Amino acid sequence: MMDLINVSYDTQIPNNVGLSEDKKVLKALEKWHPGYINWWNDLIPQNFQESMVYLRTAVSVDPKGWAKFDYVKMPEYRWGVLLAPEVEGRTIPMGEHYGEPAWQEVPGEYRNMLKRLIVIQGDTEPGSVEQQRFLGLTAPSLYDMRNLFQVNVEEGRHLWAMVYLLQKYFGRDGREEADDLLVRSSGSDEAPRMLGAFNEETPDWLSFFMFTYFTDRDGKMQLESLAQSGFDPLSRTCRFMLTEEAHHMFVGETGVGRTIQATLEAMAKHGITDPYDVGKIRDLGVIDLPTIQKKLNLHYTLSLDLFGQEVSTNAANAFNYGIKGRYMEQRIDDDHKLQNDTYAVTSIKDGKIVTEDVPALTAINMRLRDDYVRDAAGGVGRWNKQIAKAGVNFELKLPHEGFHRQIGVFSSVAVDPDGNIISSDEWTKRQNEWLPTKADGDYIQSLMKPCFEPGQYASWIAAPKVGIDNKPGDFEYVKLHMA
């Protein structure tokens, strides 16, 4: 019998989907594999490829003890295909097929929509690795470098997960889409990634932390809603990906938290109480809180754009067809069909921001975004507690949802962080108060000096409270290969 809990290593590709017995898909994946390895090798700087990195590798999909930690060279990381265990008798949790048995094969009529959703999800995974490719060179510690690589290899595995679905269930089209996932590339003129936020640069580590906190959280919300899918293999794939995704947001939240901590400690040490005394604070080699707020503003709003149009036909279709659900669909107390319900959506009428009820089916994106905003507020609250505890009078805020938006109803107007519609002149005049300027970027860049001694940290970031896998403070998370 196939062992569906423990990962099988009897093929080149670790998996719990019985790949060795599925010759057709195995062949397709093995054909895709060299292209993937080339992509990885061309991407990450060579000396890191040769380094031994203390990584966790998924060995099981059992929630207790699903991974093991060990040193591994990244190109030898066992990327694999792992699906959460099948739930006996699972039914479709929403839409017009509510209550019918979940699909184990792709229903022909939804083939294209499913494929498109999987391709878009798949496209984001390698996108972020590409954005972060040079960050290893300026890692503020071996601990952080290890976290970066952990995030990177897991995004790589998530790409594998999507590619597996494409190759297993979508025939020749699926294989072509899988190949194209390696053709598109972040920020490329030739063939950019599909979504805007994945073509932005991640120029420094604070951006990386903000990205993993805000943008990976969009990923989490998307995975949560795909985990509801009536297409069972997609649901199972996403459920397991969520296990890994949690770590990425941990990296983001603690990364920003530790940056704030270093700033607070430096301010306290030098008796600075005014958080706006930017010049003096920067002299201490830490990042001032107003600049952190600006970075937050940028990454939060880019991430809000990822939720698409507030009122969306595609999202409505995906829900109604049972392909993509809402966040925590099972816990929502309604009929899960939304045929006659409404949902409040913001829009612009006569130059004012108003809220209107629209058919709930069409407001699926808006609802997911609202859930996201609540979810994203948690970490911000914890950062503020840190700041309050240090006695500094400053509060980080999530800006208004209309601020700095490129997609959706707010893309046509300028809105300040407090939610007031302003003229484009005023926006031009004041945007530097709200978004990082080139000078801010240059300053942060000036702090990005590598710190590769075990247990040492760059000036601008505090040490973590606990180590990965409970390792001690001076643990050598990356054994650097110095060619």
Added chain:
Amino acid sequence: MTKIIDFRTDPSKYRHWRVEYDGPVANLFMDVDEDAGLFDGYQLKLNSYDLGVDIELADVVQRMRFEHPQVKVVVMQSAKDKVFCAGANIRMLGGAQHSHKVNFCKFTNETRNTFEAAESDSGQKYIAAVKGACAGGGYELALACNHIMLTDDSTSSVSLPEVPLLAVLPGTGGLTRVTDKRKVRRDRADIFCSTEEGVRGKRAQEWRLVDEVIANSKFDETVQTRAREFAADSAKADVTQGITLNPIDRTIAEDGSVSYELVEVALERSARRATITIKGPEEAAPADMDAFTAQGDAAYMLRLARQLDDAILHLRLNEMDAGLLVFRTQGDPESFAAHEALLMDNADHWLANEVLKYWKRILKRIDVTSRSMAALVEHGSCFTGILAEILFSVDRTYMMEDAFDGDNRPMATITLTGANFGPMPMSNDLTRLQTRFLGEPEAVDKAKAAIGEQLEAEEAEELGLVTMILDDIDWEDEIRIFMEERASFSPDAMTGMEANLRFAGPETMETRIFGRLTAWQNWIFNRPNAVGADGALQRYGTGKRGDYNMERV
């Protein structure tokens, strides 16, 4: 939808298009203002279009030929990121009355045909430079261009998603041009037309859906290079200066009658009838084409063309109940012949060519107008040459015979000219007389032998040019009875019958678009699977699927 749709526009009023003129190349940008739809209730997102967008495009295409004859290549492109054009606006279609949908499609089809033919008619070649999504009507815009270039960014695609997504057809020539013009193999066309997401990159070229696929980083540059190359290879003569198309004056009376300087539209709503009277020229013909060019849009032949064109469009969209259009002319046949002769004798002059080609389009527009049409050749009329073509376009023609009591106008005559024997083909590529005499080609030769003669009723009947000649005694009654009878028939049956009888002879891509594709589309537009309360068009955007009756009809 009671407001009057005005087809008259000019660049100062454009909301959706702009043109950058660069010597022999014009860059035409589609940049649809989503809040400037012709009607309320929808937003023109993602460069989707409604009739208002297409009215502007038709104006752009028209001005390109008259005002910018130096242009040899037009590059149609999107000014928006990530989308070329998403096609006709679905909410507009979902909300529109059937009659509006049909007229909208007809006008867009005519506009597509116009810029498609601009290369062979005027030496203006259209390139579609496709970046981003090019879906449905968007791809149909590209299909009507003479050359399609697609960027290879592994995202941009061309698609016809109407069938899987909306349960209707790509009805603006889409299905027809894929097989007839692009000559895509039919099994591939079958896949293409039933796949929502379409085809991108190299495969789009392999399947003949586009002419070129170009690396994204080199795309813009290659497009401009190609445009320059085409311009350099163009056989179009260099013209430095165009003429200006000034606004057309018209007044609309309370009863719906419309007056232009040279065209009078008398509307009798209770009789469901519009009578269109065309006035012959009062001034002498310009001495030569220089004089004609100096007159510009004030030259009679162009002035009349523009007014008549506007009148037909106005009646089609704004007077849906006028089921019978009656054409009359009044003027001096010899003087009209002189005006026409200047153009015919100088057909290689750019402006003469443009005016003649414009007449060709107007006559085609009359051919496909879904109204019963008749012409009355009365005393004092000037059905000569191009105007005589109207007689062969309409469904029936009545001519006055002999003198009428108390009528001192010159005797009714018809004069054939060279214009009736070649330069004004119908959509089936035959002349109207060839189509008329499909079973007796020798009748065309006989008619040709009568070129230049002022044919009175008996001669005209002898040559088969009119349906019926009537004298003073019968005229009034016969005409009245015909009109009353005609107005009493079912308009649907009339439209169907006339469309079938008008286009005898060979099929062309154009006849297939206006015949087969349009007829099927209009059938689908009436079926609940598309337009019922639970049909795909109504449900589009709600997240609920169209509820189809699965019975095959």
